[in-house]
Amino acid sequence: MTAIIIDDVQKARAHLINLLAKYCKQVEILGEASNAESGAVLILKLKPDLIFLDIQMPMQSGFEMLASLGIYEFDVVFVTGYDKYGIQAVKASALDYLLKPVKPTELIEAVLKAQNNLKNKQTGRQIANLLELVRNPHKTDPRIALHSIKGVQFINPYEISRCEANDNHTNVFMNDGKKIISTNVLRFHEDLLADFGFIRPHHSFIVNIKQIKSFAKGNVVHELRMNDDFLVPVSTRKVKEVREALI
Amino acid sequence: MKGWFFGLLYLGCFTSIFAQNNNHCGVTYFDSIPLYIESNLYADKLYLGKEFITISEKVKVSLVQRKRLISGNTFLRIVKKCIDKSMLDQIEYRIVFGDHKTSIWHSISQNPLLAELSLQPVQKIVLQFRRKGSQNLIQQTIIMRSGWSPLINGYQQLNLKDTSDSKLKSDAAYRTKEALLGFKPLLDNNIVLQPGNHVELQFDNRNICIDSCIEYRLWNEKEFINSPWRYTGHLLSLRNISANNNYSLQVRYGGEQNTKTYLIHALAFWWQKTWAIVLFVFAGIFLLISSPVYFVKRQNRKIKVGEELLKEQLKKGQYKLNPHFVFNAMSSIGGLVIAEQNERANEYLNTFSDIMRRTLYNSDRLFIYLSDEIEQLQEYIALEQLGLEFKFELNIDPEIDLDSVDFPPMLLQPTIENAVKHGVADLGQKGIICLTLLKKEDDLVITICDNGKLILDKPYKPGNGHGIAITKERIDILGKLFPKDKIRYDFEQKEAGTIVSFTFENWLT
Numbered sequence: 134m135t136a137i138i139i140d141d142v143q144k145a146r147a148h149l150i151n152l153l154a155k156y157c158k159q160v161e162i163l164g165e166a167s168n169a170e171s172g173a174v175l176i177l178k179l180k181p182d183l184i185f186l187d188i189q190m191p192m193q194s195g196f197e198m199l200a201s202l203g204i205y206e207f208d209v210v211f212v213t214g215y216d217k218y219g220i221q222a223v224k225a226s227a228l229d230y231l232l233k234p235v236k237p238t239e240l241i242e243a244v245l246k247a248q249n250n251l252k253n254k255q256t257g258r259q260i261a262n263l264l265e266l267v268r269n270p271h272k273t274d275p276r277i278a279l280h281s282i283k284g285v286q287f288i289n290p291y292e293i294s295r296c297e298a299n300d301n302h303t304n305v306f307m308n309d310g311k312k313i314i315s316t317n318v319l320r321f322h323e324d325l326l327a328d329f330g331f332i333r334p335h336h337s338f339i340v341n342i343k344q345i346k347s348f349a350k351g352n353v354v355h356e357l358r359m360n361d362d363f364l365v366p367v368s369t370r371k372v373k374e375v376r377e378a379l380i
Numbered sequence: 381m382k383g384w385f386f387g388l389l390y391l392g393c394f395t396s397i398f399a400q401n402n403n404h405c406g407v408t409y410f411d412s413i414p415l416y417i418e419s420n421l422y423a424d425k426l427y428l429g430k431e432f433i434t435i436s437e438k439v440k441v442s443l444v445q446r447k448r449l450i451s452g453n454t455f456l457r458i459v460k461k462c463i464d465k466s467m468l469d470q471i472e473y474r475i476v477f478g479d480h481k482t483s484i485w486h487s488i489s490q491n492p493l494l495a496e497l498s499l500q501p502v503q504k505i506v507l508q509f510r511r512k513g514s515q516n517l518i519q520q521t522i523i524m525r526s527g528w529s530p531l532i533n534g535y536q537q538l539n540l541k542d543t544s545d546s547k548l549k550s551d552a553a554y555r556t557k558e559a560l561l562g563f564k565p566l567l568d569n570n571i572v573l574q575p576g577n578h579v580e581l582q583f584d585n586r587n588i589c590i591d592s593c594i595e596y597r598l599w600n601e602k603e604f605i606n607s608p609w610r611y612t613g614h615l616l617s618l619r620n621i622s623a624n625n626n627y628s629l630q631v632r633y634g635g636e637q638n639t640k641t642y643l644i645h646a647l648a649f650w651w652q653k654t655w656a657i658v659l660f661v662f663a664g665i666f667l668l669i670s671s672p673v674y675f676v677k678r679q680n681r682k683i684k685v686g687e688e689l690l691k692e693q694l695k696k697g698q699y700k701l702n703p704h705f706v707f708n709a710m711s712s713i714g715g716l717v718i719a720e721q722n723e724r725a726n727e728y729l730n731t732f733s734d735i736m737r738r739t740l741y742n743s744d745r746l747f748i749y750l751s752d753e754i755e756q757l758q759e760y761i762a763l764e765q766l767g768l769e770f771k772f773e774l775n776i777d778p779e780i781d782l783d784s785v786d787f788p789p790m791l792l793q794p795t796i797e798n799a800v801k802h803g804v805a806d807l808g809q810k811g812i813i814c815l816t817l818l819k820k821e822d823d824l825v826i827t828i829c830d831n832g833k834l835i836l837d838k839p840y841k842p843g844n845g846h847g848i849a850i851t852k853e854r855i856d857i858l859g860k861l862f863p864k865d866k867i868r869y870d871f872e873q874k875e876a877g878t879i880v881s882f883t884f885e886n887w888l889t
Contacts, residue, residue, distance in 0.1 A: 215737060232737065236730045298784065320749060320783060336784035354889070368889060369864045370747075370786060373687070380680065 139172035140187040169193035226263035227278035290329040414444040499525035529638040531584040534563035553615035575623035624648035742789035751782035770804040770811030794847030803832025824884040
């Protein structure tokens with residue numbers, strides 16, 4: 134498996150190269166770049182399987198570099214220090230990322246995932262989706278990518294009715310009644326869907342505010358009645374939050 | 381002279397038996413032949429000289445008998461010369477109906493009753509007396525039934541503040557034929573009242589034998605006609621008049637058939653007019669819609685502002701990383717680098733960066749997952765253990781799903797720091813800190829204990845420490861924001877160490 138590293142901080146590149154050499158011996162580093170422009174040149178020249186890409190760089194960001202390429206025949210792992218917003222978009226496209234300083238365990242996991250991804254060629258679409266989300270964050274019909282048991286699925290988040298915890302997986306129920314089993318835990322989806330008008334009224338549920346039919350006190354606890362008449366319990370600490378969200 | 385005597389004798393009798401009995405209204409009528417005429421209602425003056433006018437149907441005429449008590453309420457004396465009793469045998473009488481003069485003459489017998497008549501309205505009879513055989517009439521009395529119904533002469537509008545004495549007016553109305561002071565003449569059957577006013581009506585005085593002889597009934601035109609008849613005197617005061625209504629007033633003399641109907645129009649107040657009602661309805665609808673919205677909005681804004689303030693306080697009061705800890709941790713890592721334990725140094729550096737990131741990430745959150753809080757504590761302890769080699773025990777009730785429980789970020793941090801600083805810092809490898817999470821029904825119980833020695837000369841009082849004050853303040857604010865989920869904070873200092881326990885009531889529902 135071949136890889137290149139694009140990061141403006143020399144020491145960070147060195148650290149990553151050391152870690153890869155130590156823990157991921159199957160990865161062959163073809164080259165490294167200190168800015169987006171030379172990185173793009175490297176990608177076109179060397180055609181690596183995997184890119185470790187810093188998001189925030191002077192001149193051109195990692196996202197802008199990807200946009201300039203247009204064709205994506207490689208997998209990408211973003212490496213970033215502290216970038217809430219960028220990571221949000223990366224997560225929404227079901228792409229992988231590492232936080233600086235990179236931890237060996239997380240690096241190993243990311244490399245393994247990338248190797249598995251080589252078999253299914255979804256990455257191009259995922260990157261395109263990521264760039265779309267970054268360019269147009271208030272799009273009316275955005276797509277987010279979910280890791281499901283059937284592979285990466287792109288769905289419109291506004292068409293999700295609710296998510297329900299199912300052990301380590303999450304059942305995602307769509308408005309049309311379809312069910313997608315996401316391989317991530319429920320809390321992963323909470324951050325993912327927060328920007329699309331979702332709230333978490335109960336520790337086992339995330340619901341689309343627009344799909345709520347009514348909110349009332351049930352026999353024991355407050356309940357949300359969804360448009361498909363499914364009842365979602367509301368935990369006492371969340372009652373106010375839910376009420377505010379509905380007003 | 382004899383006639384005089386006769387008359388005075390009767391006069392004596394009558395004055396003593398002057399009775400007020402409605403069933404026996406009668407007039408004692410002195411002329412040559414003294415007569416006693418009984419009727420329920422009658423005008424107590426003879427009209428046009430010798431006409432007796434009755435309002436009721438039945439009339440009874442009898443001779444006034446000597447030494448007999450007859451109850452009557454009016455006494456009339458027309459001529460002074462009365463006929464002697466001994467002459468009565470020579471007198472005959474007849475009753476002429478209308479213009480028929482062919483009726484038979486009757487002689488006056490011992491029976492004092494002369495005639496008992498049923499008169500039709502406006503029917504007239506004449507009672508004639510003469511000496512037997514003579515053509516000259518001694519006396520002629522005309523009895524006529526009227527076709528009257530009560531007649532309203534005048535009216536006065538009164539507002540509700542009016543306090544004039546209607547008793548006096550009522551008495552006056554019975555006595556006088558003139559309009560009472562302040563009364564306007566009524567020219568037709570329609571009375572128009574200003575809104576909110578009521579009305580007093582004056583009936584024409586026809587010298588009726590009793591005052592309360594008039595019956596009336598009043599009904600609102602929107603309601604049924606069947607209101608009962610009521611008696612009134614010659615002054616009728618109508619107080620139950622509501623504005624914006626039309627009333628009919630029907631009047632008749634007691635027991636009579638002839639009625640007269642008046643119309644009373646009570647005008648509408650301005651707010652009862654159509655345009656005003658339409659305006660009110662719209663205003664009402666507007667208020668109905670807007671006021672709850674306004675109040676709810678205002679209430680919500682109020683609550684929201686209050687809550688925002690509390691939330692801000694909560695976030696502000698969130699524990700910040702202790703600078704001591706930060707620099708101690710960095711120097712510990714530096715020590716590892718100098719000792720060329722680079723891998724360990726890297727590991728601790730990663731841990732340290734995790735703590736930094738979490739602190740940044742959690743700074744604007746009210747709740748995080750309990751698992752995050754526990755991880756953060758573990759990372760913190762791991763870094764502290766680098767410098768101080770105490771033991772750390774973590775016990776988590778397997779029934780608690782850490783990933784689904786909310787927790788206020790860094791709530792436990794100050795307590796753990798206290799356990800390190802004041803508890804195990806001096807104990808070296810013997811020091812132990814325990815963190816225990818238990819589920820008790822729906823309560824989450826978290827205990828933090830250490831085996832630090834009690835320093836007797838410097839008692840460690842709750843409230844003294846900075847960390848304890850921060851913890852208490854945050855629990856206080858949380859209690860205000862979420863009154864149903866109480867958090868109890870208990871502090872126990874013993875010889876063997878310190879136990880701090882948090883009880884989060886109903887936290888695991």
